[in-house]
Amino acid sequence: MTASLSATRSRRNRARPARGAAATFRYTVLIVGALVMVTPFIYMLSTSFQAQAYVLTFPPQFIPNPATTANYSRALTTENFLLYFANSLVVAVVSTAVSVLVSSMMAFAFARFDFRGKELIFRVLLTGLTIPAVMLLIPQFVLATKLHLLDSLGGLIVFYIAGSLSLNTFLLRGFLASVPHELDQAMQVDGANAWTRYWRLALPLAKPALATATIFTFLNSWDEYPIALTMINNPNTRTLPLAIATFQGQNATQWGLVFAASLIAIIPVIVVFLVFQRYFVQGLTSGAVKG
Known part of the structure; x- marks a missing residue:
């Protein structure tokens, strides 16, 4: 021993x-x-x-000397920056709210109801995740022209919602599929219809997945540049990424101004993430392994 x-x-x-x-x-x-x-x-x-x-000194200075806040003052007062900030905020908030609402309804239907062609429809929906966004720019521009959606925030909202439905439905369906069916049956015994079960059962239990979808959709809508560049020509309807691009001149780029404006643009993204981060990891993993 x-x-x-x-x-x-x-x-x-x-x-x-x-x-x-x-x-x-x-x-x-x-x-x-x-x-x-x-x-x-x-x-x-x-x-x-x-x-x-x-700005371009070598070696680079990680502690500015002398430090100045002039770049932030210029960013907030130059080229209607606050208007562009408000435009982006409206587009991102509306796109996120509508996309999460619609995709949660679709995910509830895919997870809870049986109907002919359900799997085929879901797989067709998921093909949206396999198509590069750049390939859709020309078709989207033609469609926006036909529907008179150019130079409007509403047009951007429509295309941002359409572009986020596939991923959001995939995440939410996986989470809702993990909710025990016995809860649905118990509510049906009490006389609850499909809308009541969706609103009072599915949504409260799907908070982690909803938070994940909200973060992804807001980030994509807030930072999106190619679609906005293609569809927006009117200066009054520019979004923040387009405004920041205007700070880059033809001969020289004012990097201090660009970086100051970019840091201001990061603030809403950080706020959204801090609000929903407690549910983020749980919702992401649940949507990835279920369904």
């Missing part, structure tokens, strides 16, 4: 350095990866507080 215990302790002692080395290597890789990811953002933040004359 004593010999066996000694052998076990010896193996454990030999294993500890190996585990320690593996842990050290793992943490080193994670730290290096984190630095690679964070460094561009830190440089962007630093540049936004620098005058144009100090």
Whole structure:
């Protein structure tokens, strides 16, 4: 017995350095990866507080000296920046709300009802995830021209909603399919119709998946550039990505101004993520493995 215990302790002692080395290597890789990811953002933040004359200095200054807030003042007062910010906010909020509502209804139908061609319709819907968005620019422009949706925020909202329905329905269907059917049956016994079961049962239980869909849809609508560039010519209906692009001149780019405007544009995305992040990981994993 004593010999066996000694052998076990010896193996454990030999294993500890190996585990320690593996842990050290793992943490080193994670730290290096984190630095690679964070460094561009830190440089962007630093540049936004620098005058144009100090932007392209080498080596780059991560602590601005001298620091100035002039770029932020110019960004907020130049080229109707606040109007473009409001335009983007309206487009993103309306697109997100309508897309999440419609896709949750579709997901509830796919997860809870049996009807002819259900799987075929769902697979056709998912083909939207396989088509690159760039390939749809010309058809979308032609369709917008026929429907008189050019140069309007409503036109952007329509196409943003259409572009997000596939992913949102996929995520929400997977989550709703995991809800026990016994809950539906219990509500049916009490006389609840399909709308009541959707509104009072499915939506409250699907908060994690709804939060995930909300974050994805808001981010895509807020940052979208190619569709807006194709369909918007009127300066009064520009969105924020188009406004930031105007800060890049033909001969020189005012990087401090561009970075300051970009950091301002990040604020709503951070707010949305902070509000819904507690449900984000749970909703994402549930939608990915169910259905």
